[in-house]
Amino acid sequence: MGLRERKKQRTRDALIDAALDLFLTKGYEATTVDQIAAEVEVSPRTFFRYFASKEDVALSLTADEQRLLLAELAARPESESPFTALCQAMRSLLRILREADDAEAGRYLRCQKVVHSTPALLAGTMRLIKENERRMVAEVARRLGAEPCDLQPQFVVAVFVSVALACFDERTQDPAVLARRLEDLLALAERSLCPGWDQPVRSGAAEPVAAPG
Amino acid sequence: MGLRERKKQRTRDALIDAALDLFLTKGYEATTVDQIAAEVEVSPRTFFRYFASKEDVALSLTADEQRLLLAELAARPESESPFTALCQAMRSLLRILREADDAEAGRYLRCQKVVHSTPALLAGTMRLIKENERRMVAEVARRLGAEPCDLQPQFVVAVFVSVALACFDERTQDPAVLARRLEDLLALAERSLCPGWDQPVRSGAAEPVAAPG
DNA sequence: CAATTTATGTCAGTCGATGACAGATGACAA
DNA sequence: TTGTCATCTGTCATCGACTGACATAAATTG
Structure with a gap:
């Protein structure tokens, strides 16, 4: 170089x-x-x-993380169900954060503190996540054999994003604490969701249940 | 006056x-x-x-809607489970939009078009929703007899917000179409979530299930 | 009508952001 | 080494969002 x-x-x-x-x-x-x-x-x-802007310099690390998350998702084996793949990708991301060197870790912590104490940056983070969500929906749709405009892939990703966002919500900055919080939330999600909810529906079974009494 | x-x-x-x-x-x-x-x-x-800003004038209607949603939530009977109350509040909001006069309906449609074609406004909308989410978590926590910092109320509201956001995602501007999309998504959510997932957990039953085989 | 309150206009100024141009610096070949 | 080229950088000018200060005009109240 x-x-x-x-x-x-x-x-x-x-x-x-x-x-x-x-x-x-x-x-x-x-x-x-x-x-x-x-x-x-x-x-x-x-x-x-x-x-590109003052906001951009504050969110450049977050943008990197989003790209990384998407790459980790793409790297998950096809055998995993979509939600499992999303969760594993998230775990990979947190592992990378925990294993970063001091300079990188410090940058990450300061970034978190700044973002969470500035509404404008919180909004910017949401925008980044929303943009990435579209790409994750595309990947999940592909895995489900569905279209990105179908409801199921959108719902699966939406639930995942909910959980991920809930992780970062409070003043949880330390990656280790964050990882613990993620596991708690994923356990809660697993208790709340039916088995197989994120897998392709058998065609012709569950669809026409709309007819009222 | x-x-x-x-x-x-x-x-x-x-x-x-x-x-x-x-x-x-x-x-x-x-x-x-x-x-x-x-x-x-x-x-x-x-x-x-x-x-307060150029953004503010574009999002003033959205801010009104968020306030309305919160008011509708607070008005739901205590007998409804938290997620049901959230969904009913959302239905009320959509009904109000459908029943608005022409001037108001036109304003709403133009607002939707503008917001969805402008990344900066999409981010601002996210910020408004996130702010409102905190208030909804407080209300849901109250109904669950839990604290706002507990995971369950955060998870319940997060799932609801995900579904609501997925509704608005595409170019769904007409309130009638939007209502239909909401019902489809809520039906999908109902199929995916375990019965009673959004209700208080029986103390001492489901908690210590962490021990691995 | 007089006194008070409140909304509005004007002016000056800060800060974020961009285009245009000129000078400085690293890359590369002869 | 030297000269050429591409690229990076600083300076200047400018626009647009936004704010504080002050004066004016309008509505409210008695």
Whole structure:
């Protein structure tokens, strides 16, 4: 890898770290892009060449995680039922977070703190998750032999997203605590959902049960 | 009601209508606050006395709906299980939308179109729903005799929100079509969830089932 | 009508974000 | 090493969202 690319990567990381630090100490709204740029000693214009917006720098890690989650889902064996595959992908993601080096782990923790204390960033996170949800629906639909517009794949992914979001809801920042909370929630989900609920329905059996008395 | 308040209400409605019209024809990003204000013949500064932001004017109807949903939930009888109460509240909301007069219905339709074609507004909608989710969790927790931080009320509301969001996902704007889609999804949810899943667990029965074979 | 309250307009200014242009710097070949 | 090229960066100008301060106009109240 050339000097140029290494330099770019360093600048990018420095911008993220400086931004997260400032967001944590002064608050997201009270921090200006100029201050972030000054901290890294680049011009404000350069900041916007690395990140599309002030929000973008705060959510870049979250965006990475969403991409990772989707990749883990795609890597799950076809033999797993859709919801199981989603849960396993989530467990993989949490394992990766726990095994990250200190710099990465610190970045993750600061990111979590900032996002959860800033409504605007919480909204941005939702947007990212919603975008990823469409891709997960496509994958689940494929596994079910259904279309992305069908209700079942949408429902399966929606339940999964619910559980995942409930995990992150409170002030659960430590990946270990988060993993524990995920397991509790998945156990609750398993108690609440019928066996086979996330598997293809036998054609011709359960469909025409609409006729009222 | 005095002249002053009536005038304010008219200005507010005019701002919403003008904004939605412009958003629909020119797009949300391409529309400036100055244009909206000019359309209603008020100063841009006045616009910001009615709405906190450009986003706010687009989401004011959605915010009203969320407040309404919460009110309908609170009005459901205590005898209903939490998930049933949530679903009935949602049905009430859709009924109100279907029974609205033409001006209100038109506003609703335009709002839906604009929101679903603008990522920023989709994110804002998510934020509103997330905020309302906290209040719904509080109400459901109360009905379950649990705390808002407990997993069960969070899970119940999360599943409900998932279903509700899946309703609005596609280009389903007409309230009648939306109601039909809701019923289909609720039927799917009912097939997928165990009876009594959203009711208080008998103390001492289902809890210690963690011991592995 | 007079006094008070409240809504509105004007002005100035901050901050996020983008386009245009020029200068600096790393990549690469001769 | 040197020259050329692509790319990165800084500077400048500009737009649009948003806010505070102050003056004006309007409605409410007595």
